[in-house]
Amino acid sequence: MEPTSLAGYVPFDEERQRQYVEEGYWRETTFHEVLDEHAEAHPDRTALVGPNRELTYGELAASTRQIASYLAGELGLRPNERVVFQLPNCSEFVETFLACSRIGVVPVMVLPRHREAEANHVVELTDARAYVVDHDRYPNRFDFVGLADDVRAAHDSLEHVIAVTDDGAAELDECVTFGSMRDERWVNTYGEQVVETDVDPANPGVMLLSGGTTGLPKAIPRTHNDYVFQWERMAEVAGVETDWIAFPSVPIGHNASLNCIVGAALWEGATVAVEPVLKPEHLMDFIERVDGSYTLPMPTQILDILDHPDVDEYDLTSLEVLVSGGQKVPPAVVERAVERWDVGFCNIFGMAEGPLICSRPEDELAVQAHTVGRPIAPEADEVRIVGPDREENLDTGEAGELAVRGPGYFTGYFRNDEENAENFSVDGWFFTEDVLARRPDGNLEVYGRMKDTIIRGGENIYAPGVEDELIEHPKIANVAVVAIPDDRLGERPAAVVELAEGAEDVSVDELSSFLDERGIAVFKRPERLAVLPSLPRTEVGKIEKKALEDRIGDLFEASNDDQ
Known part of the structure; x- marks a missing residue:
């Protein structure tokens, strides 16, 4: 069959392709x-x-x-x-x-x-x-x-x-x-x-999704070469064995599942087990039934299982290694999981775009609980922490933007010249817009995001995209979508609104129904609401979110209960 066009795909340049093959990073394997x-x-x-x-x-x-x-x-x-x-x-x-x-x-x-x-x-x-x-x-x-x-x-x-x-x-x-x-x-x-x-293993084998500047996903092409490279390295880092049962605990289309769990297991020749219902009871029953060994749940899922009233009724002793990330993993969650199940813990920072940084199962508990470890291929992954100019490399201990390049990273969003121009250098460095710092021991710590993204339970919500929808509501004159800190999910989306003339009130349910009609995914919908006479603005007339974030405690009643 003749191939069709991949117009809009940014390939690895020929020199880097040749280098990665010659150095053995790419096995030219589909x-x-x-x-x-x-x-x-x-x-x-x-x-x-x-x-x-x-x-x-x-x-x-x-x-x-x-x-x-x-x-x-x-x-x-x-x-x-x-x-x-x-x-x-x-x-x-x-x-x-x-x-x-x-x-x-x-x-x-x-x-x-x-x-x-x-x-x-x-x-x-x-x-x-x-x-x-x-x-x-x-x-x-x-x-x-x-x-x-x-x-x-x-x-x-x-x-x-x-x-x-x-x-x-x-x-x-x-x-x-x-x-x-x-x-x-x-x-x-x-x-x-x-x-x-x-x-051709140098061509895309999968396209993953990420948030975009319009609030809609960007497509992330990953080649067979760069993805299989990470399958191999993740299997090595986690210590996957051929007799392990690996199972994704988050949706399988996520990079976290497809790459770190399914791909690593396939590389090693282990067993992949799949369960469509990802609630705590189903996962615990599933682990017991299939003798599950290796998985990547979100921190909230681990916490839900640890705190489940029936957890003692399930035999989860088959667990060997837990990988978790997508949002900051509370140190206490790591410590409790390791103590209860005697597992190795890979505290991971990852992106569909390629970066995979994680602690190792054999690391000391303090490293697993308080850092995200090291790149999975430290001899091949090029990792920098840079300052605001994206040129200066910052010293150990200084927090800055993570920039990456290497055989396991993508080379550009599909058909998105604007994003590629903004976040790639001419020599192939990808600037992630995530803030990290390198400790003296070489392990990395994550501080947060540079842009206006809310991370709810590992799902990225681009606030302006939700705002663009909500501003169309007849009762809303102005709106800002902000993050409320949450112990379970990391963050929850909330809306601060200025009512339109003649509107007396608006409710969270009304906003949710409105977004439902517009086809917006449930996890993006605000879960809290505050109404102000007017939203604070900068001197040039932009809504000043920083002022709202400074007032989060006053605007919203602190609560970690599910809505």
Whole structure:
């Protein structure tokens, strides 16, 4: 198959590509080749365990060949074309992800909690040709097939909706059912076409999402080379063993799950286990049932399990290593988890753009609890802490912006020249807009974000994007969305509003309903509300958020209870 254009993708320059290959950082290996190596060496070893399906490495390789043959032969997907994934943590995700690798098709990760605004934006940005969703095989409270159909109606590029449904369920109108793709006849018909497809490991193998200046996601291309490099290094850092059961505790489309857990396990030839419901009871039952060894939960999830009234009823002694991050991990959470389960703890700072910095399981507890450790590949990762001019390297102990470059980092947002110009230097350094400091022992500490981003339970909320929606509410004249510190989630979004003329009041429920109608994801919606006669402004007329942040304690009643 001839590849399609990747217009808008910023590749690694030829010199760096050559350097990374020569130095052994890049193995010129695709995602499916990692699978096939284990399938050939250990075909009967368990590769994937899900609620409804269990596959050996040999069976997983065969299944992905069947799906790849269908995608290429029946749907006509070609290398470098994009397919949106919006799936829970399930075996079908892993199978389709690896199948796309076989034909050079690029999965684009849309999270289950995203809705119309995000989905339409991502499809328009990437010109995706297919959209993969769950219909009724896993617990959900939303019509994802309906969402995908609506998005398809609005975009000429989007031709196919693929629905995961219960075996034997009736065909869905104008949808491909997942089960129909998993059939050996497609290999018999189109298998040679798949085998002959030349997948370039220097091209994107996946596109992850990040927040954007409009409040909508940016697409982050990650190549097979740079992603597999991090799979290998994360497996090494965490000490993943082939007999471990690795399972994602956050949505599988997050870099935290796909890279640090699923990818590391596949690299090592361990077992990946998936559970679609990520509530404490389900996770505890799942760990006990599958003897889970290795996972990356958010700090709030660890705390929820530690404080769960029934935690003593579950056997969680199979846990070997916990990785956690996405927001600051309270030291007490690290200490309690290590004491209770006798686990190694990787306190991690990571970004979908590439940076992965973490403590090691063998580190002293004080390092695990109070720092995010070191880069996962210290001999290859180039890491600087720079001053406001982005040129001066700051001394040890000084907090500044993290800048990175290396074989495990992306090279530019997809079709976003403005962001790339703002955050990349001409010689390839990526400026993360995160503030860190290096301690004398070489471990790093995280101080916060440089821009106006609220991090709620590991999810990034770009406040101006929510403000742009809320300002359209008929009762609101002006609005500022700010962060309220929260012990459980790190931060929660809150709105401070100035009412429109004639409006007497407005409620949090009204704002939530309004944003729901506009297709804004639930986690972005303000959870607290304060009304002021007028919002403070700077001398040039901008709303002065710093003044509001200084008054957080007065504006909102401090509470850590769930809303």
